[in-house]
Structure formats: C-alpha cells, structure tokens
Amino acid sequence: MYDLLRPYKPExxxxxxxxxxxxxxxxxxxYTRLSNTLRSMGRSYEIIFINDGSTxxxxxxxxxxxxxxxxxxxxxxxxxxxxxxxxxTPGVLLARGKAMVFIDxxxxxxxxxxxxxxxxxxEGYDIVSGYRKKRQDSLSxxxxxxxxxxxxxxxxxxxxxxxxxxxKIYDGRLLRAFEFGPFKPWRPVPVIAHAQRIAEVPLNHHxxxxxxxxxxxKKLFMYNMENIVNLSEMPFQLxxxxxLFIVSLFLIRIIIGIFFPFSILKxxxxxxxxxxxxxxxxxxxxxxTIIGEFVIRNFIILQRxxxxxxREIYVKGLDHHIYD
Numbered sequence: 001m002y003d004l005l006r007p008y009k010p011e012x013x014x015x016x017x018x019x020x021x022x023x024x025x026x027x028x029x030x031y032t033r034l035s036n037t038l039r040s041m042g043r044s045y046e047i048i049f050i051n052d053g054s055t056x057x058x059x060x061x062x063x064x065x066x067x068x069x070x071x072x073x074x075x076x077x078x079x080x081x082x083x084x085x086x087x088x089t090p091g092v093l094l095a096r097g098k099a100m101v102f103i104d105x106x107x108x109x110x111x112x113x114x115x116x117x118x119x120x121x122x123e124g125y126d127i128v129s130g131y132r133k134k135r136q137d138s139l140s141x142x143x144x145x146x147x148x149x150x151x152x153x154x155x156x157x158x159x160x161x162x163x164x165x166x167x168k169i170y171d172g173r174l175l176r177a178f179e180f181g182p183f184k185p186w187r188p189v190p191v192i193a194h195a196q197r198i199a200e201v202p203l204n205h206h207x208x209x210x211x212x213x214x215x216x217x218k219k220l221f222m223y224n225m226e227n228i229v230n231l232s233e234m235p236f237q238l239x240x241x242x243x244l245f246i247v248s249l250f251l252i253r254i255i256i257g258i259f260f261p262f263s264i265l266k267x268x269x270x271x272x273x274x275x276x277x278x279x280x281x282x283x284x285x286x287x288x289t290i291i292g293e294f295v296i297r298n299f300i301i302l303q304r305x306x307x308x309x310x311r312e313i314y315v316k317g318l319d320h321h322i323y324d
Contacts, residue, residue: 010172012044014118015097019050019087020105024057026209027105031065034103034111038071041115046073048091049105053081059312066314073316082308084166089186089308092175094315100175103167108136108206113167116201121169126195128169131162132205156193160200163188167203171195182306 020027038045049072051059059077066075074094088102099121103109121128145164152163174195180186192198
C-alpha cells in the first residue's frame with residue numbers, strides 16, 4: 001500500500017507507460033523513435049509495454065524488445081482487450097519513475113516531442129498535457145471527444161482542452177496516491193481534479209497508418225456515460241436548485257396574486273399540456289438513466305470484477321517470467 005507519509009522512492013526520472021492494440025506493424029518503428037528520444041534527453045528512464053489483448057504478433061515483438069533492451073523493464077499481456085485506460089493500470093503499478101509518461105504507440109503522436117513536455121514539466125508543474133493542434137481523425141471520433149472534453153472539464157474542474165490526447169506527464173506521487181489496480185483502474189479525471197499546477201503543450205497529430213483503434217463509437221459513448229456518472233453530485237444539485245427556483249416563482253406568484261390579481265396563460269390548450277408532459281417525461285427519463293447508470297456501476301464494483309486480467313508478464317529483476 002502506498003503510504004502518503006512515507007512516499008515511494010523513485011529509481012528513475014521517467015517511467016514511460018505504453019498500451020498497444022494491434023500494433024505489430026508500428027511497434028518497432030515507434031520503439032526505435034521513442035528510445036532514441038529518451039537517450040538523447042540524458043535522463044534515467046524505463047519503458048513499460050502493455051499488450052491490450054492484441055491477437056496479432058504485437059506481444060511477440062514486445063517480448064523481443066524486452067529481451068534486447070535493459071531499459072524496457074516490463075511487458076504485460078492481457079487475456080482480452082480491456083480498453084486503453086484499464087490497460088495502462090498495471091504500468092502504473094510497476095512504474096519506478098519520479099514521473100510517469102503516457103503515449104500511444106500508433107504513431108499518431110511524435111515521440112520526438114517528449115522533450116517539449118519534459119521541459120515544461122521541469123518548470124514545476126504537476127501535470128503536463130499535450131493537445132493536438134490539428135487532429136487528424138474522423139468526425140465519428142471527434143464528436144464524442146468534444147462531448148467527453150466538456151464533461152471531463154466539468155468533472156475535474158480544470159481547463160484542459162484535449163483530455164483525449166494521451167501524451168501526458170504526471171507527477172508519480174499523484175498517481176500512486178490513488179492506489180490504482182484491477183478493481184480500481186486508472187482514470188485521468190480524478191487525478192487531474194487533484195492537481196493544481198497543470199500546463200499544456202501543442203503537439204502534432206497524424207492520421208493512423210497501421211492497425212486499428214481500440215476506441216469504437218460504443219466505447220467512446222460508454223466512456224462519456226462513465227464521466228457523467230462521475231458528475232453524479234452536480235446533476236442532482238442542479239435539479240434540486242431548479243426545482244427550488246420554480247417553487248420560489250410559484251410562491252411569489254401566489255403572494256403577488258393576493259394583492260394584485262392577474263393571470264398568466266389565460267387559455268391552456270391541449271398542445272401546451274402535451275408539450276409540458278413530454279418535456280417532464282424526458283427530464284424524468286434522463287434523471288432515471290443517470291441513476292440507473294450509477295446503480296449498475298456500483299453493483300459491478302461490489303461484484304469485484306477485475307477491469308483486466310493478465311495472461312503473461314515479464315519484469316526485469318523479478319525472475320524474468322512471472323505468469324505462465
């Protein structure tokens with residue numbers, strides 16, 4: 001357990017945590033570019049790879065990289081695709097760095113831009129987030145991301161413009177304090193909500209050349225729903241405030257009516273009543289949906305279902321091969 005009064009003593013400057021999903025054609029190129037960049041920075045580092053359930057040759061290539069490079073300290077393989085946020089969780093657990101770096105391996109972001117983030121991080125920021133200047137993705141990816149960014153800004157009480165850009169540096173103390181794990185997977189929003197000093201750096205973004213993205217429209221929608229649930233206090237606070245405001249208007253209307261008789265909407269039509277009923281019905285359904293999502297997620301937590309299951313894991317210094 002991470003002890004806040006006796007923090008973990010880091011062994012390297014940066015732990016670079018990378019989740020991979022069907023990256024057999026890009027992983028060698030990405031690794032070469034990343035390792036060259038890290039060596040040029042003159043800082044101590046380690047690289048941790050997680051294969052997020054890819055069924056191609058991604059994991060075989062990661063094992064070869066692990067055997068060849070002493071700075072690649074861990075390689076993890078999942079039984080099944082768990083999603084990007086869940087996939088980096090074991091990397092956070094294994095990381096020995098003072099700071100943790102996250103970046104995708106699909107070559108849409110340039111590893112060579114890591115020094116830009118590191119330079120800003122060295123100024124004393126808790127989190128440095130990249131943002132994509134000109135995002136090269138389809139509309140079906142951009143639209144849910146716009147909605148997700150709005151929700152996550154509200155949830156985290158921050159002004160980060162591009163939560164979806166995975167190229168970020170976090171102070172390791174922030175992440176370790178949350179004690180993430182298979183039953184409490186990594187999520188960026190609560191971490192960002194507890195950070196005060198946050199900076200952003202503009203980054204280049206490229207179209208995906210190889211493989212396939214693990215972010216389907218369904219997963220993006222579910223992720224947005226999860227973030228709405230994380231806002232659970234706010235919708236009910238707003239609903240309560242709205243109801244109190246309307247009740248106050250009715251009370252004022254009654255009091256004024258005692259002294260100054262007047263009427264509003266002298267003729268109440270069937271169409272008006274129908275519109276009021278439909279609006280009320282949709283409002284109730286929206287609230288019930290949020291409550292239902294909240295209840296279901298709490299039920300899943302109580303069932304103790306792991307967010308990911310490890311098939312194999314290789315770690316330097318821990319007897320090499322842990323699971324078989």
